[in-house]
Amino acid sequence: MLALLRTALLLAWSLLRVLAARALGQARGLLEFREAYRADGLLSLTPAERTVVDNARGCIACGLCALGTLPADARAGLANPMNLFLASSRSLPDYDAALGGFSAIDDATLERLEADCPARVPMRDLARLVRTKGTELAESRKAR
Numbered sequence: 001m002l003a004l005l006r007t008a009l010l011l012a013w014s015l016l017r018v019l020a021a022r023a024l025g026q027a028r029g030l031l032e033f034r035e036a037y038r039a040d041g042l043l044s045l046t047p048a049e050r051t052v053v054d055n056a057r058g059c060i061a062c063g064l065c066a067l068g069t070l071p072a073d074a075r076a077g078l079a080n081p082m083n084l085f086l087a088s089s090r091s092l093p094d095y096d097a098a099l100g101g102f103s104a105i106d107d108a109t110l111e112r113l114e115a116d117c118p119a120r121v122p123m124r125d126l127a128r129l130v131r132t133k134g135t136e137l138a139e140s141r142k143a144r
């Protein structure tokens, strides 16, 4: 019984502290949460950014963007686009590593690949997201 009372008092005290911190604008929970996960490469996404990643997950790995749509001379030196799209739709902590691959593909090429993609993967939006978040991630990892 005493343990139960003690637990209830501790919870009530914690609740009061949280409510007081919020009322005084001193709540840091969300900030600390973001900082903790930033170190692991998990950056927060806006709802629009989440939609881009969700739509990119529709990739069916058909290989069309890797093989069929670009002439051989245009493919020379490019990273395999399919691998970039697959990896980028599944692993946010690797966006800094994907920067090099996406820098080798310009938006005109992405637009062309996107038009032929049977899964309608938003390649240009995904590339923009990887470039933005990958740069942010690379800078935060450098600062550690």
Ligand code: SF4
Pocket: 058, 059, 060, 061, 062, 063, 064, 065, 066, 081, 082, 085, 116, 117, 118, 119, 120, 121
């Ligand atoms: S063409 Fe579209 S569905 Fe096919 S591998 Fe490329 S991104 Fe995926």
